[in-house]
Structure formats: structure tokens, C-alpha cells
Amino acid sequence: xxxxxxxxxxxxxxxxxxxxxxxxxxxxxxxxxxxxxxxxxxxxxxxxxxxxxxxxxxxxxxxxxxxxxxxxxxxxxxxxxxxxxxxxxxxxxxxxxxxxxxxxxxxxxxxxxxxxxxxxxxxxxxxxxxxxxxxxxxxxxxxx
Amino acid sequence: xxxxxxxxxxxxxxxxxxxxxxxxxxxxxxxxxxxxxxxxxxxxxxxxxxxxxxxxxxxxxxxxxxxxxxxxxxxxxxxxxxxxxxxxxxxxxxxxxxxxxxxxxxxxxxxxxxxxxxxxxxxxxxxxxxxxxxxxxxxxxxxxxxxxxxxxxxxxxxxxxxxxxxxxxxxxxxxxxxxxxxxxxxxxxxxxxxxxxxxxxxxxxxxxxxxxxxxxxxxxxxxxxxxxxxxxxxxxxxxxxxxxxxxxxxxxxxxxxxxxxxxxxxxxxxxxxxxxxxxxxxxxxxxxxxxxxxxxxxxxxxxxxxxxxxxxxxxxxxxxxxxxxxxxxxx
Numbered sequence: 001x002x003x004x005x006x007x008x009x010x011x012x013x014x015x016x017x018x019x020x021x022x023x024x025x026x027x028x029x030x031x032x033x034x035x036x037x038x039x040x041x042x043x044x045x046x047x048x049x050x051x052x053x054x055x056x057x058x059x060x061x062x063x064x065x066x067x068x069x070x071x072x073x074x075x076x077x078x079x080x081x082x083x084x085x086x087x088x089x090x091x092x093x094x095x096x097x098x099x100x101x102x103x104x105x106x107x108x109x110x111x112x113x114x115x116x117x118x119x120x121x122x123x124x125x126x127x128x129x130x131x132x133x134x135x136x137x138x139x140x141x142x143x144x
Numbered sequence: 145x146x147x148x149x150x151x152x153x154x155x156x157x158x159x160x161x162x163x164x165x166x167x168x169x170x171x172x173x174x175x176x177x178x179x180x181x182x183x184x185x186x187x188x189x190x191x192x193x194x195x196x197x198x199x200x201x202x203x204x205x206x207x208x209x210x211x212x213x214x215x216x217x218x219x220x221x222x223x224x225x226x227x228x229x230x231x232x233x234x235x236x237x238x239x240x241x242x243x244x245x246x247x248x249x250x251x252x253x254x255x256x257x258x259x260x261x262x263x264x265x266x267x268x269x270x271x272x273x274x275x276x277x278x279x280x281x282x283x284x285x286x287x288x289x290x291x292x293x294x295x296x297x298x299x300x301x302x303x304x305x306x307x308x309x310x311x312x313x314x315x316x317x318x319x320x321x322x323x324x325x326x327x328x329x330x331x332x333x334x335x336x337x338x339x340x341x342x343x344x345x346x347x348x349x350x351x352x353x354x355x356x357x358x359x360x361x362x363x364x365x366x367x368x369x370x371x372x373x374x375x376x377x378x379x380x381x382x383x384x385x386x387x388x389x390x391x392x393x394x395x396x397x398x399x400x401x402x403x404x405x406x407x408x409x410x411x412x413x414x415x416x417x418x419x420x421x422x423x424x425x426x427x428x429x430x431x432x433x434x435x436x437x438x439x440x441x442x443x444x445x446x447x448x449x450x451x452x453x454x455x456x457x458x459x460x461x462x463x464x465x466x467x468x469x470x471x472x473x474x475x
């Protein structure tokens with residue numbers, strides 16, 4: 001099995017990277033670090049796709065001139081162009097999701113003063129209790 | 145027969161109801177003493193006291209150690225989950241076909257078709273550009289729309305808050321609102337050095353070069369590596385450098401929220417309409433007026449060049465918008 005893993009070492013590295021990202025996502029309590037873990041997982045996917053598209057000894061998929069005004073279009077000359085397009089989609093979606101998540105994190109930090117998700121939750125419950133107390137007081141005033 | 149059954153049934157019924165004959169060696173407990181008043185029950189009180197202290201001690205123990213134990217359990221379980229997932233995936237990777245071999249199942253007739261007919265069908269020298277902006281152009285349109293949506297939602301989240309904050313300051317705050325906002329929002333602090341000579345000199349030299357580089361990458365997207373996404377990212381770095389060297393007000397003069405929305409929406413509309421026309425004519429075998437051009441010329445590849453410019457505009461605006469919104473809170 002180890003020999004086979006060494007043969008596919010790019011894919012193995014991608015899988016290990018995605019495991020690191022998942023562990024980060026589960027264990028970190030800091031939201032920014034959680035987002036970094038998500039990005040590590042994304043990067044692992046790009047590495048995997050790029051590794052699957054590579055063919056030994058072939059050129060990038062940009063047509064080469066054949067010297068007499070024509071183009072070499074034999075498929076035995078170029079690597080797989082499809083993973084490049086798929087990675088492009090992945091990068092764009094990852095950038096969008098990261099930006100949106102960071103914006104939400106910034107809002108959380110502005111209202112609670114912390115990036116730690118546990119502390120933020122504690123403060124949220126505290127705030128909720130205070131708000132309920134205020135509402136009860138107002139109700140009593142109205143009733144009396 | 146009937147009598148016997150009835151007897152057995154009666155015995156069973158009695159046994160179930162607890163009235164049956166007792167086994168011989170059963171010890172009959174003595175009658176409990178008559179109930180004493182509550183105050184004269186020392187034994188019961190003692191156990192109650194013990195129970196209460198036990199409960200209290202358990203609660204205290206839970207308060208001190210419960211979170212700790214939960215944290216240890218959570219950590220252990222998540223590490224275990226990750227190890228299991230990674231080992232399963234590694235076992236799968238070990239069964240994959242060898243890396244970079246030309247006979248791999250991924251290099252099938254789809255790839256052959258794209259490479260052999262892509263140049264002739266799309267008119268693009270760069271097969272990836274032909275793939276993402278001609279064969280799979282709706283996919284790229286979706287990507288641009290996703291990017292634009294993300295930029296608009298970040299603008300909504302961060303830009304609107306700034307405006308609302310100035311609004312709420314002018315309003316008299318009610319009692320309930322004070323109680324709700326117990327934690328004062330920490331503000332972002334920014335100090336721009338207005339007279340950074342080195343940065344400005346370097347920026348004035350490099351911004352034109354970066355802009356030119358970005359334009360070259362966008363316009364040559366169908367001839368060489370690059371295209372709308374990478375070229376747009378390069379263009380946005382020029383904007384970000386300009387904002388850092390000369391201040392956001394300088395960029396605001398020619399690129400603000402309104403320009404961003406108008407340019408991105410126009411680019412998306414042009415993309416959707418032109419590619420929709422191209423797909424409609426292609427699918428119905430109608431003659432399209434868009435010329436393909438000869439491979440290798442700058443004006444070739446049909447719609448790929450204008451679509452690359454559209455995507456480049458959206459990406460440049462979006463990435464600069466992200467930077468401006470996150471660092472300044474406004475665009």
C-alpha cells in the first residue's frame with residue numbers, strides 16, 4: 001500500500017491536507033482559524049484535481065504551431081484541460097464563500113468583541129437574559 | 145378438563161395479583177411501626193440531608209469538570225473522525241491509477257474531442273479558454289454571478305452597517321436599546337500615512353505597469369495562459385496599491401460603489417445576452433453572425449475576447465471591493 005501511495009503522492013498529500021483542514025475546522029474555537037481550515041480543504045481539492053489532470057511528458061493545453069502555418073491538434077501532445085476549468089470554478093466559489101464568512105465574522109466581532117465562538121455564545125445568552133428582564137420590567141410597568 | 149383449566153387460571157390470576165400462596169422459606173417482614181409525626185423522623189431526615197449534599201457536590205463537580213470532560217471527549221472524537229476519514233481516503237488513493245499515466249481513465253474520449261476539435265470549433269489557441277468560455281460558458285457565467293453576489297452581500301453586510309451607525313447616533317437611544325447593546329462595538333482603527341514618499345514613488349512607477357500587465361493577461365486570454373479571472377485579479381492589485389499609496393478617496397473619485405454596481409451588472413448582462421445568442425444559434429443550427437477568426441490572431445475565438453473582458457471587469461471590481469470593504473468599511 002505504501003508503494004502505491006508513493007506512486008500517487010500528490011493525491012495522498014491532497015487527502016492529508018484535507019484531513020488537516022477538517023481537523024482545524026472541528027477543533028479551532030477561533031472563527032478566523034476555522035475559515036483558514038476551510039481554505040486548506042479547498043486547496044487540497046485543487047491539488048487533487050490538478051494532479052488528476054497531469055499526464056507525464058505532455059505540454060500545457062495551448063496549441064503549438066507545426067511550422068507550416070497550421071496547428072498541432074493531436075491529443076497525445078497536451079495534458080487534460082478539464083481539471084483546469086474545474087479548479088477555476090472551485091477557486092471562485094472558495095473566494096466568495098471566504099469573503100462572506102469573513103464579513104459575518106467581522107460583524108460578530110463588532111457586536112461581541114471576541115472571535116472565540118464559545119465566548120460569543122456565552123455573551124449571546126447573557127444578552128438574551130438581560131433583554132428578557134428588560135421586557136418583563138416593561139410588562140410589569142404597563143400592567144401596574 | 146374445564147375445571148382444571150379454571151383452577152390453573154385462578155392460581156395464575158392470584159399469583160399475578162399477589163394473593164397466591166407464599167413459598168415456604170419466605171420471610172415475612174414485620175409490620176412497620178405506626179407513622180410518627182414528621183418532626184420525629186430522624187432517620188429519614190438524615191438520608192435527605194445526605195441526598196442534598198450529594199446533589200450539591202455532583203452539581204459542583206459538574207460545574208468544575210463537566211466542560212473539561214466534554215472538551216476532552218469532543219477533541220478525541222473529532223480527531224478520531226478525522227483519522228478515520230483520512231485513512232479511508234488514503235486507502236482509496238492507494239487504489240487509484242498511477243499518477244500521470246496517459247492511459248488513465250480520466251484521459252478519455254472527452255479530452256480527445258476537446259483537444260482535437262477545440263481549436264477549430266472555438267477559434268481559441270488556449271484550449272482551456274475555449275473550454276470555459278465557449279463549451280462551458282454558462283458555468284463561467286454562474287461563477288461570475290456568484291462572485292458578484294458575494295461582493296454585493298459583503299457590501300450589504302459591511303457597507304450598510306457604517307451608514308446605519310451614523311444614523312443611530314443622531315437618534316435618541318431608548319432604554320431597551322441601551323440594555324441590548326451592552327458590549328460597545330470595537331471600532332477598526334486605521335492610520336494612513338499621507339506622505340509616504342517611498343510608497344508613492346514606487347506606486348507611481350508600478351501602477352501603470354501592473355495595469356498594462358492585467359490588460360495583456362485579459363486580452364490575450366484566448367492565446368496564452370490567463371484570462372478574465374487572473375487578469376482581473378492583477379487589475380484589482382493595481383487599484384489596491386493605488387488606494388494604499390494615495391488613500392481611498394483618490395480611488396473613490398473614479399471607482400466607487402455606484403461604478404462597481406453599474407460596471408459589473410453591465411458586464412453580466414452583456415455576457416448573458418451574447419452567450420445566450422451564441423447558444424441559441426448553435427443549438428438550433430442557425431447561422432451565427434459572430435466570426436470565429438483565425439487561430440492565433442488577437443481578434444479570434446469568437447466571443448471569448450469580449451467575455452474575458454466582462455469577467456475581468458467583474459473580478460477586478462469584486463476583489464478591490466472586498467479589500468476596501470474589509471479595511472475601510474466603505475467603497
